[in-house]
Amino acid sequence: MNRGELMKEHPDRRSEAGDRAAAYTGDGRTAAQSESARAAGKTLPSMSVMQARLLGWQRSLGNSLTREIVQRMPLPAIATAEQAGPSSFLRGFSATGEKKVVQRVLSQIQIDKDRHSETNPNNIVIEDVLIAGRTPSPFPSTMGAHSTAWVAHIDAVRRHLIGYQLSQACDYLIDYAEHQRASPLLRLKSRLAAEHRKKLEEADTALQSAVIDAQTYTDEASITDAHAVIVQLQKLIRTLLTFVNYLPMATVAGGDPGGNGEGKARELLNLYESAASTNELLEDARSGKHSAENDEMLAEDDEQKQQDIQRYAESIQDYENVLADIRRQNKAVNLTQQQSLKTKVRSKLRKLFAAETPGVFSQSRIRDPRPKALYETWALGLQHFLDTVRLAYPYSYEFAEWQDGQQLLEEIRLLLVEEQSAKEVVTHFKLMNASTDAHNYIFDLLRGKRQFETLGEDGAAALEDVLGKAPAPSADAIGPSDYSSENSGTFMSMIFLNEDGLIGDVLIKGRTNSPFASSEGMGAHSTAWTAHVDAVRRSMTSRSLEDAEFALDGLAWEALSSPAYTMLGDQVGGKQIQMLTEASAELRRLTDLEVDYSQTNDGIKHLQELIFAYLNFVNVTPLSTVVTGGVPGGRNEGRHRQLLLSFEENEPPVTAELKVRLQEALFGLFDPGSVDKFAPDEDKRGGDIEQLDTHKWYYALNTLVHTLETAYPKAFEAADFHEFLYGKFHEQAVVRMEEEESGVSRKEQEKENKKDLDVQLNELQDRHWLADMVRAKGWKIGQKVRVGGRIGIICGRLNEKTRMVKVQFLPEDGTYMQLNDMDWYSIDEVEPISES
Numbered sequence: 001m002n003r004g005e006l007m008k009e010h011p012d013r014r015s016e017a018g019d020r021a022a023a024y025t026g027d028g029r030t031a032a033q034s035e036s037a038r039a040a041g042k043t044l045p046s047m048s049v050m051q052a053r054l055l056g057w058q059r060s061l062g063n064s065l066t067r068e069i070v071q072r073m074p075l076p077a078i079a080t081a082e083q084a085g086p087s088s089f090l091r092g093f094s095a096t097g098e099k100k101v102v103q104r105v106l107s108q109i110q111i112d113k114d115r116h117s118e119t120n121p122n123n124i125v126i127e128d129v130l131i132a133g134r135t136p137s138p139f140p141s142t143m144g145a146h147s148t149a150w151v152a153h154i155d156a157v158r159r160h161l162i163g164y165q166l167s168q169a170c171d172y173l174i175d176y177a178e179h180q181r182a183s184p185l186l187r188l189k190s191r192l193a194a195e196h197r198k199k200l201e202e203a204d205t206a207l208q209s210a211v212i213d214a215q216t217y218t219d220e221a222s223i224t225d226a227h228a229v230i231v232q233l234q235k236l237i238r239t240l241l242t243f244v245n246y247l248p249m250a251t252v253a254g255g256d257p258g259g260n261g262e263g264k265a266r267e268l269l270n271l272y273e274s275a276a277s278t279n280e281l282l283e284d285a286r287s288g289k290h291s292a293e294n295d296e297m298l299a300e301d302d303e304q305k306q307q308d309i310q311r312y313a314e315s316i317q318d319y320e321n322v323l324a325d326i327r328r329q330n331k332a333v334n335l336t337q338q339q340s341l342k343t344k345v346r347s348k349l350r351k352l353f354a355a356e357t358p359g360v361f362s363q364s365r366i367r368d369p370r371p372k373a374l375y376e377t378w379a380l381g382l383q384h385f386l387d388t389v390r391l392a393y394p395y396s397y398e399f400a401e402w403q404d405g406q407q408l409l410e411e412i413r414l415l416l417v418e419e420q421s422a423k424e425v426v427t428h429f430k431l432m433n434a435s436t437d438a439h440n441y442i443f444d445l446l447r448g449k450r451q452f453e454t455l456g457e458d459g460a461a462a463l464e465d466v467l468g469k470a471p472a473p474s475a476d477a478i479g480p481s482d483y484s485s486e487n488s489g490t491f492m493s494m495i496f497l498n499e500d501g502l503i504g505d506v507l508i509k510g511r512t513n514s515p516f517a518s519s520e521g522m523g524a525h526s527t528a529w530t531a532h533v534d535a536v537r538r539s540m541t542s543r544s545l546e547d548a549e550f551a552l553d554g555l556a557w558e559a560l561s562s563p564a565y566t567m568l569g570d571q572v573g574g575k576q577i578q579m580l581t582e583a584s585a586e587l588r589r590l591t592d593l594e595v596d597y598s599q600t601n602d603g604i605k606h607l608q609e610l611i612f613a614y615l616n617f618v619n620v621t622p623l624s625t626v627v628t629g630g631v632p633g634g635r636n637e638g639r640h641r642q643l644l645l646s647f648e649e650n651e652p653p654v655t656a657e658l659k660v661r662l663q664e665a666l667f668g669l670f671d672p673g674s675v676d677k678f679a680p681d682e683d684k685r686g687g688d689i690e691q692l693d694t695h696k697w698y699y700a701l702n703t704l705v706h707t708l709e710t711a712y713p714k715a716f717e718a719a720d721f722h723e724f725l726y727g728k729f730h731e732q733a734v735v736r737m738e739e740e741e742s743g744v745s746r747k748e749q750e751k752e753n754k755k756d757l758d759v760q761l762n763e764l765q766d767r768h769w770l771a772d773m774v775r776a777k778g779w780k781i782g783q784k785v786r787v788g789g790r791i792g793i794i795c796g797r798l799n800e801k802t803r804m805v806k807v808q809f810l811p812e813d814g815t816y817m818q819l820n821d822m823d824w825y826s827i828d829e830v831e832p833i834s835e836s
Contacts, residue, residue, distance in 0.1 A: 105238040106496035106504040107131045109161070109230045110479075116165065123165045123220040128479030129158045132496050132505035135242040138196045138251055142652055145255025146245075147357035148385040149262035153244050155270070155392035157237055163476025166229045167220040173233065174211050174218065176391075177240050180247070181207065184463060185384050187455050188248035188377075191365040196246070203243040210239040249381055252357040254364055254424055258665070259642035260355075265348035269393045270482040271333045272345055275326045276395035277475035279335055282319035288312045326483070346400045349393070350411060353385045355418040359425030369428045373454040375438060378431060379445035379463065382412065386446070386466055394471035403470050405443075412446075413439040481509060493611040495540075495604050503548050506537045512616040515576035515625060524626055526678075527704045528669040530641050532618050534711035536611055538648075545603040546595075549610065553591045556614050558706065559621065560584060563831040564699040566788050567689065568622035573681030576620060583617040623700050626674035640665035644712045654718045662719035666708050667728070672759040675700040694766040698831070701725070701774050706828040722774070728761040729771035773832050784833040787825055791833070795822060803827050 110128040117123035131154045137144055146153075160172040181204065189197060214232045216222050223229055245251055289312035298305040326333050332344050358378045366373060386408075390397045401407040416432050416439055419425060431438040444450045448462040481492060491510040498504035511529055525532075539555055540548040559565065569580060590610045597603040618624055643665045652658070678696055680689075689695065705725070709716045761767060783794045787807055796806025807830060808822040 105131065105135055105241050106133045106498060107234050107237045108494050108496060108507075109233060111166075111226065111230070117167070117220055120220045120223060122223045122226050123167050124226050125165055126161050126163065126169055128481050129161045129237075130481055130494050130507055131157065131237065131241070132494070132507040135245040137650055138199055138246055139253040140650075142253050142650060144251045144253045144646075144650075145257055145259070145354050145357055145360075146251055147249055147255075147354055147361075147381045148388050149260070149266070149352040149354075150245075151262055151266040152352045152385075152388050152392045153241060155266070156388050157240065158479065159391055159394070159474075159477040161233070162479045163474070165220070166223060166226060166233070167218055169233060170214045170229065170236075171218040173236055173240070174214055177207055177211050177236065177243075180240065180244055183247055183384060184380055185247045185249055187380065187452070188361075188365070192248055193365075200243070200246040200248075203239065203246045207236075207239040207243045210236040247384070248365075249357065249361045249377070250384065252354075252360045252364075254360045255354055255357045256422070256424055257643050257646035258636075258639035260351045260353075261636075261638045262352055263638045263642075265351040268330060268332065268344065268348050269396045271326055271330050272341075272399070273393055273395045273473075274478050274482050275323055275333050275335055276399065276473065277478045278319050278322045278326075280473070281475050282316060282323070285312050285315040285319060289316065329483070342399060342401075345396050346402075346411065349389055349396060349400055349402070350415060350418075352389055353382070353415060355415045356422035356424045357381060359419060359422065359429045359431070363426055363429040368454060370454070371431070371438070371441075374429065374431050375441045375445060376452050376454055378416075378438075379442050379452075382415075382442065383446060383463055383466060387469070390469060390471050394473040397471040398473060403467060405447075405467055408446075408467070409439060409443050412442055491612060491615075493608045495545075495607055497600075497604075501544070503540050503543055503545065506540050506611070508533045508536065508611065508615070512612065512619045513579070515572075515579045515620040524671055524674045526623055526626060526671050526674045526700045527707050528637050528641070528671075529619075530637065531669045531707050531711050532615060534641070534645070535707050536615065538711050538713070540607070544597070545600070545607060546597045548607060549595065549597075549603075552607065552610050552614060555710070556587050556591050556610070556617070558826065558828060559614065559617055560587065561788055561829045562621070562699070562703060562706075563695075563786075564623045564703055565621050567695070567699065567786075567831065570685045571680040571689065571692075572622050573684050576622075576681070577685065579620045580617075580622075583613070583620050587613045587617045623675065623678055623696060624703065626678050636668060640668040644715045647715045647718070648712055651714060659719055662715050663721065663724045666712065666715065666719055666721050667724070669708065670701075670704050672761070676759040691766075694764075694770065695831075697761075697764060697766075697770055698773050701770070702828055702831075705774060706826075725761075725774050726771050729764070729767040731760075731762045786831040786833055787829055792822070794830075796824070798827070805830060 108130045109126055110130075111124045112127040113124055115125040134150055157173070157176070160176050161169045164172065189200065192200065210232070214236045217229045217232060289309055292305060292308040292312060295305060323335065332341060334341060358374070358381045361381075362368065362374055362377045366377060368374075386402070390402075397403070402411060419430055420432055422430075441450070445452070446463060446466040448465045451462050491512050492508070494507040495503055496505045496507065535555065536552070539551040543551060565580075565584075570577075572580065587610075590606070590613050593606065595603055595606045643661060647658075647662060654662075675697055678700075680692070705721070708721065761770075764770060781794055781796070785792055785794060785805075785807060787809075790809050792807040792809040794805050795808040798805050804824045804826050806822060806824050
């Protein structure tokens with residue numbers, strides 16, 4: 001069913017509270033949103049033309065100027081006391097008592113003041129919504145997992161807001177809140193621990209209060225201040241997502257905290273949503289152009305006719321450019337390769353469901369291993385999942401054919417197969433062990449063809465037929481941030497302030513431009529890009545704007561004095577050395593600026609520019625990005641990061657097993673292959689560096705250790721990562737002897753595939769020297785070192801807590817007798833010089 005058919009099927013929006021649940025049953029809400037937006041005079045091409053313009057800026061103006069334009073966009077929507085007015089600000093943050101529940105969900109709502117209701121200029125269209133942070137876990141000191149990925153819940157909320165006027169956004173988000181308050185997952189409420197039930201009830205009370213406050217603004221006549229409405233929408237977003245997080249089985253204690261690669265899945269799905277919506281508008285523009293060209297009512301030379309044809313032609317070019325850009329960001333999102341793309345989209349949708357969570361919830365809270373109890377638990381979890389992804393990614397859901405019974409049945413079977421490898425679920429709570437026909441039974445429950453038998457009287461009613469809820473794609477609901485991709489050079493950073501005026505979170509999407517030629521691609525990072533991003537976030541959050549600048553300035557100067565830059569900066573050539581020169585100059589300029597932080601918007605703008613400048617410098621620094629390399633952690637980088645972030649947030653007791661997992665996750669954010677492949681460029685400006693093949697490993701590991709300790713300090717300490725890394729150099733090499741097969745020996749096979757194998761630290765020639773350099777205890781008084789371009793010796797014992805050493809600098813003739821100035825330096829800034 002296409003969008004036009006949905007509009008015909010649901011021409012009228014039912015606004016009465018009693019009809020809201022009914023509107024969701026058939027998913028008429030989204031179709032009605034599109035119809036309502038059209039009725040208000042909002043033309044569909046405007047949003048995607050803006051998106052086309054955004055990507056066009058990047059091609060014609062370059063990333064730097066585009067960044068400045070993009071980073072100015074959200075500033076009018078930042079809700080602060082002086083913008084929203086004392087009354088609305090206080091009501092938005094402190095009048096309801098929800099503060100005990102809501103702590104970390106933060107949002108920015110970007111508006112387009114040029115697009116608004118014809119009858120009320122304050123009823124402005126929402127251009128994009130960014131949501132950061134998350135609510136506290138229902139399980140203190142325990143790492144849990146979401147059954148449906150948190151990012152899917154975020155995108156489901158965003159789809160109710162983007163592209164719509166403020167009054168419509170309030171109405172639609174209230175609908176969604178009421179829908180969540182009637183979730184079938186609440187059948188499991190009695191199975192929750194008492195403390196969890198209490199948090200759920202408090203969240204429900206806060207959500208009801210937020211709904212009441214936002215209800216006023218569903219009537220556009222009541223909107224006299226756009227920012228006051230934004231404050232209420234932000235409050236509704238926070239309370240809604242908090243409530244969703246506390247729903248039974250939405251978050252499960254004991255699930256896999258490493259996630260399921262949902263970050264990459266979301267990126268591809270949002271790119272597909274962008275591509276599919278753009279393609280829809282492209283077809284509309286082509287049809288419009290064809291109709292204009294064949295309009296027999298107007299003469300061929302009619303001025304209006306020619307203007308219409310020209311306008312359609314320009315729109316067609318815009319949309320085609322957007323599709324080409326999306327293909328460049330991710331070659332898998334190619335609408336001409338339908339079958340391979342469909343397989344990819346189906347796989348990514350499945351990744352948004354954690355297949356271990358129904359079994360974990362069953363064994364921990366329901367404690368009934370009978371097949372029917374497991375079937376019903378799975379059905380409730382899947383119902384919540386399908387409802388969420390259908391709203392969050394409607395184009396993807398429709399393209400994957402999940403509204404088709406046979407296809408959905410197969411998807412359920414694949415998820416049950418995935419559960420078999422879940423270590424978190426004991427054998428007798430795994431469904432494939434209970435019955436080979438489990439997916440059919442669950443499917444019948446989802447279709448409403450079976451009653452529930454094991455959840456008690458309150459849970460006996462059949463579910464509404466999941467196939468009766470068709471996706472309703474809308475091109476309006478795509479925002480510019482949906483285009484951000486780590487593969488594209490499209491970069492976006494947003495700072496979120498909490499109610500105390502401190503930085504609550506920093507959302508960083510995408511990646512800065514590659515320092516390599518387009519034919520060489522984006523390159524590979526020796527330390528994962530996400531670790532650099534998390535180091536920035538960790539350094540800035542919970543600080544004032546001014547203190548955050550101080551912390552970010554510290555990161556900047558550490559990067560500018562790192563040996564990877566000071567020693568290898570003249571070893572690269574061509575495009576990279578030019579970008580490195582420009583990046584270092586811009587970073588130094590911004591760190592020297594005086595900023596008046598009493599002007600909140602100016603302070604945020606400066607910090608967002610500084611974030612870009614710092615990460616751009618990191619990205620182009622030699623060894624940080626290498627032409628040829630792999631993905632740190634292979635395909636598990638996202639899972640490693642998720643585990644580390646979960647540990648930072650929850651701080652569970654550190655068992656021996658968890659310590660090993662943390663060590664593996666931290667080291668999994670390092671790509672030895674990229675370091676191994678780094679070599680000076682043939683166009684380098686500097687001379688040859690002695691023992692470069694050894695020192696490049698020290699430079700890279702120096703960056704790794706510093707970045708990980710900054711990004712994940714609790715995990716770093718719990719993993720005893722310094723000692724772990726020291727041990728990696730001294731591991732006994734494992735040699736597996738295998739007989740020759742088909743005339744090819746194991747040794748020959750490994751030689752043939754060497755480019756695909758990670759370099760092991762215990763195989764490096766100077767591993768003992770490197771081990772001493774990365775281990776804190778290896779820093780001794782008398783060690784000769786280089787700091788920047790100066791030579792000195794360590795003259796004070798290492799402070800193992802701060803990891804700083806005192807260095808006395810030597811005169812240029814290198815004698816030790818003449819005293820020179822001395823100071824304390826982080827060992828990340830100090831390069832040991834081998835005397836051998």
